[in-house]
Amino acid sequence: MSKMIDHPLQGFFNRLHLRSSLEPHELDALRGLPMKPKTLPVHRDFIRVSDETDQSYLVVSGVVGRFSQMRDGNRQITALHIAGDMADLCSVVFPKTSWAFQALAETEVLCIPHVALRDAARSHPGIANAFWRDCVVDMAIMSEGLLTVGRRTAEARVAHLLCEMSCRYRQAEMIDHDRFDWHLRQTHVGDVLGLTSVHVNRMLRSLRERGLATVSGTTVTIHDFAGLAKIAEFDPDYLHLRGRDECST
């Protein structure tokens, strides 16, 4: 169920390439980027709000979440990054982040200095474009998240998240038939969806009882993608994973 080992960067390349066309020499430039492997501490911010960062983090395995937080400790997760995603790519242009990051499970990343990324973008317009596009996809996902939290019912929110993650894991080739690894606690799911973990639990039970999906421990099984997509009003277009990477378990 875990793949993506060929070249640790391969997933990221695939994703960029899927959405932008890069010249061979641009791909080479990307491959030449300096990067340092690192294992992130679980459930501890490795970037805090208002930190000045000088590197971005390419996720190799695991999950990274982007957090905003209220004073009372209530949190909102505004992005989930899985293998092949570049966490905090935006900080290349805005080193002073306005959000925090933490790993939600055992995760390994490659640290890439901003200087290198900036240089690559500066000398290869195609790369600048690809990076920019990557950010825009991030935006599209967040925008859909806003619709979810603002206008979907609790059950539809959970269903939507399962659909989205299933598509993203599929694109990363980390899905096995109808199941994939799931690293999120129910609290995290609540933090993504603007719900409490208690209510997430109830909604998961409801989805299970309707025979749509089962989330147990560390794996998700999608029994009926179409059914999930229906109650979630899920349409994968916003993920920009067009082409053969269909989304229809």
Place this chain on the structure above:
Amino acid sequence: MSKMIDHPLQGFFNRLHLRSSLEPHELDALRGLPMKPKTLPVHRDFIRVSDETDQSYLVVSGVVGRFSQMRDGNRQITALHIAGDMADLCSVVFPKTSWAFQALAETEVLCIPHVALRDAARSHPGIANAFWRDCVVDMAIMSEGLLTVGRRTAEARVAHLLCEMSCRYRQAEMIDHDRFDWHLRQTHVGDVLGLTSVHVNRMLRSLRERGLATVSGTTVTIHDFAGLAKIAEFDPDYLHLRGRDECST
């Protein structure tokens, strides 16, 4: 209460320049961009979901909203663009939009072809950078919106929106002491904040009765910015309007 007439682009330049440093020749390149004035139809999508666009829209006056929609007609506004903002700048890199746009009031824009923007970005790395940054600020605003909708109470949501818009209008120099033009119906406010217009109304009353702010017809008056900011837990950092553009009416 309406300013920003010197050069219609001036507001946009200011904003870009505030956040990125542009060389004189890059500023010239921006000034040389071809642009066509246009008055947008009110309350009708001028970009629909899945449209292929070939231009972006620099707002000169009025307000433009970015919409997502559910099948039952429930809508979520995921961005508000005021004078000096470039609406749909992201579509430069992703012409097939996954959101709709409409003017929420009488608004005038300048249409700028994507080709021109793309050329400018390609030949001037500084411009590419500035555009990318602009998108990232958009993201930061949306991310804060996600926190708002996911974790703030209804009253705090309304207060937060008032704080944010007050800061943005201040930066655009379209605020007069403590009041600014307000083009949004209560339904729109609800669509931004994930509330119903009825409840928005109640919260506005509450803010009025507490002596914090008054929204009447087409103007907002902020009586007590600090008080609003307090209940909203508003911190303007995410708007990236640092420097002398303080936010403390």
Place this chain on the structure above:
DNA sequence: CGGGGAGTTGAGTTCCGTCAAACGTTGTGG
């Protein structure tokens, strides 16, 4: 003067949050 659209207000309902307890499961140490 009259009609339409937005804003305002109240009454009743619902969805989701809160609180609290019980139930697994994992890991640690005796």
Place this chain on the structure above:
DNA sequence: CCACAACGTTTGACGGAACTCAACTCCCCG
């Protein structure tokens, strides 16, 4: 190998914030 502590999940009872529905007012414009 068992005990138990720690943590996450599961479930129930209850309360409250926000939604729904519906009536009414206000204001603008013809």
